[in-house]
Amino acid sequence: MVNEIPIFIKTTHFDLELQERLRWFCQQPGCNWLLTRSEEEEMPELTISRRGVYLTKGTEQLAFHPSMALIRLINLLRGESDRYLEATQLKTGDSLIDATLGLGTDALIGAWAVGTKGSVLAIEQSPILAAMVQDGLNHFKEIVPADKSEDKQNAWTAMAQASRQIEVRWGEHRELLSRISSNSVDVVYFDPMFRQTRKQSDSIQPLHSWSDHRPLDQEAVLEACRIARRRVVLKERKDSSEFERLGFEILRGGRYSPVDYGIISV
Incomplete structure (x- = not known):
């Protein structure tokens, strides 16, 4: 029951906190993460930023917020x-x-x-x-x-x-x-x-x-x-x-x- 859709995962800044958060996501089971992609490839993106984490697919964007x-x-x-x-x-x-x-x-x-x-x-x-x-x-x-x-x-x-x-x-x-x-x-x-x-x-x-x-x-x-x-x-x-x-x-x-x-x- 692994997510078959590849998702490009990235951080907006190269600092220790965001990189640690990225490593945490990469360790979560069931997800098909990609750390690299070509410019021509279109796929969902998970962006880890200093303002939060956002999952983007086309024009849709999803984020956790209570x-x-x-x-x-x-x-x-x-x-x-x-x-x-x-x-x-x-x-x-x-x-x-x-x-x-x-x-x-x-x-x-x-x-x-x-x-x-x-x-x-x-x-x-x-x-x-x-x-x-x-x-x-x-x-x-x-x-x-x-x-x-x-x-x-x-x-x-x-x-x-x-x-x-x-x-x-x-x-x-x-x-x-x-x-x-x-x-x-x-x-x-x-x-x-x-x-x-x-x-x-x-x-x-x-x-x-x-x-x-x-x-x-x-x-x-x-x-x-x-x-x-x-x-x-x-x-x-x-x-x-x-x-x-x-x-x-x-x-x-x-x-x-x-x-x-x-x-x-x-």
């Missing part, structure tokens, strides 16, 4: 609700498996909810995304929020702490879940990437290009039910037939939201 997670955490610290936390019912000290990491938005909110006594295992099938998110978590404190408001600073501090609770693992989630002991995790969460990205979702489109678009497998859900102590949660499009196909009971709410959450209580 933007939506930060907005959600600001609202949570203000006492507002979050539908993901309503669905997962995570509490301090819980263990969570996020079986479809993506760029880690929900994993960060989950890590904040379980706190320092809890744990989050985040599985990502794309080796490129797994490496980028792990690198982003490793260098979280280097991301400086533009807004210096008190709300944002408080949320940023809380999220920086939460980022240390996440362990990223590259692999196929059904296979990795099969290795985990029964009744050993509180909550297992699935958020399969939308297989038909909406045109207005410009922020999702670059991520869509690198993700696995296959429907969630029934056997993966069965494995999740085997290892979960409390519940398995699925996020999907509103009115999706996936909830019924996979045996999830829809959690009603979010009248104007384009997504719903499904629950299997175990």
Whole structure:
């Protein structure tokens, strides 16, 4: 399950910190990195710069940034609700498996909810995304929020702490879940990437290009039910037939939201 697409990897400056970061990426499993290329060759590029890491493919550019997670955490610290936390019912000290990491938005909110006594295992099938998110978590404190408001600073501090609770693992989630002991995790969460990205979702489109678009497998859900102590949660499009196909009971709410959450209580 190696990424077959060759990716040209480079740094913008020849300094020790960036070169060490480049070496770290080259050691990550599953990626097909190229350190040299001819001028005529067109291929995706991973650029490691002093301002961050960027994956470019044609006109699309992807980078790790906890933007939506930060907005959600600001609202949570203000006492507002979050539908993901309503669905997962995570509490301090819980263990969570996020079986479809993506760029880690929900994993960060989950890590904040379980706190320092809890744990989050985040599985990502794309080796490129797994490496980028792990690198982003490793260098979280280097991301400086533009807004210096008190709300944002408080949320940023809380999220920086939460980022240390996440362990990223590259692999196929059904296979990795099969290795985990029964009744050993509180909550297992699935958020399969939308297989038909909406045109207005410009922020999702670059991520869509690198993700696995296959429907969630029934056997993966069965494995999740085997290892979960409390519940398995699925996020999907509103009115999706996936909830019924996979045996999830829809959690009603979010009248104007384009997504719903499904629950299997175990």
